[in-house]
Every structure is written in C-alpha cells, then in structure tokens.
Amino acid sequence: MIYSSELIKGTLKTIVLKLLSDNKKMYGYEITQTVKEMTLDKIQITEGALYPTLHALEEEGLVTTETEYIGKRMRKYYSLSPTGKTRVKEKVKELASFMDTMTFLLDIKPKIA
C-alpha cells in the first residue's frame, strides 16, 4: 500500500529536515531511497517533489549545500544550517502535536443527541 499523495502534502519539509538532522549530510537521491526503505515503500518521494523542496529549504537558509564528485557523477549534499537545526525541532514538535490532535479527532464518539 502506498499512501495517497495528498497525505504527504505538508509533511515533506519536516521529513527532509528530520532526516538531515539525524544524518549530518545527505543527497537527494539518498533521501528518496532512505524514506522508501524506512517506510517499506509506503512513502515514495518523487523527484519532482523533492528537488523543489530542497531548493526552497536552501533559499530559506535552513540547509547548506556542497558538491562532490563520485567518479564523473555529481553529488549535491545537503546539511542543516544552524537555523535549520533550530527549526527542525520546532517542526517535529508541531507535527507530533498535530498528530496527537488528529488521533483525538479520529477517535471521537457520537454526540448525545
């Protein structure tokens, strides 16, 4: 089962920031594969979604980049900036809190009519 794409909306930035905070530096393709593996294929980040997100995070100053070459093939590594390190904690907290709220909402019992 693959989650319908609408669910991913709004969580992608947080996922990326969290991965970067746990792994120091990662490149785009690595991020897609890591998420795919960790979620047993349930979350598949497409490149068309990932790269714009990474570029946006860079513009916001939350990540920095460095380019390496493996043979002739380019690799662009992304790392958290100091601002990014602060932000990731906030984002993860907010998402965790949101999920608590949603869990509550989904478990509600009928009103007494």
Added chain:
Amino acid sequence: MIYSSELIKGTLKTIVLKLLSDNKKMYGYEITQTVKEMTLDKIQITEGALYPTLHALEEEGLVTTETEYIGKRMRKYYSLSPTGKTRVKEKVKELASFMDTMTFLLDIKPKIA
C-alpha cells in the same frame, strides 16, 4: 497555537467524513465550530476551504444533502451516503497508518557512520 495550514492539507476530507460518520448529519458552519472546539482552537477550518470540500464530496457521491430552514435562515445538512460510510473507514485507517509511519520516521536514530 494554531497549526500551520500546510499540515491540514490532505486531512480535511477525512476529518469531515469522520465527523459525519459520528454525527449522522451536520451543516457546514457546525462542522467548523465542532472542529474548533474539539481541537481547542488549534485547527480552524475556514469556510473557503470547507464548502468546496463539501461540494466535492457530494459530487463524488460520498455525501447527500437536505436543506432545512430555521426561520428564514437556510441550513444545508450533509450526511454520509452508503459509499461514504465505506470510504470513511478506509480513509481513517489510511490516515492512522500514515501517522504511525510518520511517528516512526520522526523518531529515527542516527545511522552508524
């Protein structure tokens, strides 16, 4: 604290369907107020988001409507159709499963480098 709007994305339909499955029939304004109260103001569904969603659910055949008048003021009640009753269970399950996966992703420990 109000959750950043991007988090709501993708969950609105599920929230609405779930509320309808617990309350038999509800009208738009009631839905916004119920969500606001239940989440202690943390989730505020705007009318500009809700009404298009309700209309879409109706077009998809997941909800049916009936109009009532309280004095001269209109109320449009929404109820789950049989299809809707089936769908809401799937949607809630999927969202619950997605949140499990996200919880796991957010708790991951650093890789051994």
Added chain:
DNA sequence: TACAATGCATTGGTTTCTTATGTATCTTTG
C-alpha cells in the same frame, strides 16, 4: 550492448487551500 540503477534537474498541470468578498438573518448589548 542493452537495460536498470544512480543522480541531477525542470516544466506543465492539477489539486487544494487562503484571502477576500458577497449576501442575508438572528441575537445580544449599550
């Protein structure tokens, strides 16, 4: 040598939400 995998990226389109606006009625308060 062809195909799959790795790795970057962009473009066009759709969905979904936000902000703003519009109309109208009912209730509360100074």
Added chain:
DNA sequence: CAAAGATACATAAGAAACCAATGCATTGTA
C-alpha cells in the same frame, strides 16, 4: 433601538505544493 457580532450560505482569484513526465549523463549488470 442601533450597532455589532454571530450564524449561515457561497464564490473568485491567487498561491502553494505536489505529480507526472521528461531530459541529460554516468555507472553497473546481464
């Protein structure tokens, strides 16, 4: 009783975020 706020519907223009498709190039594998 007038004004303000709450109730109740709805749409329209625009932005944000994602998807599908595509493109280019290199490396590994059958």
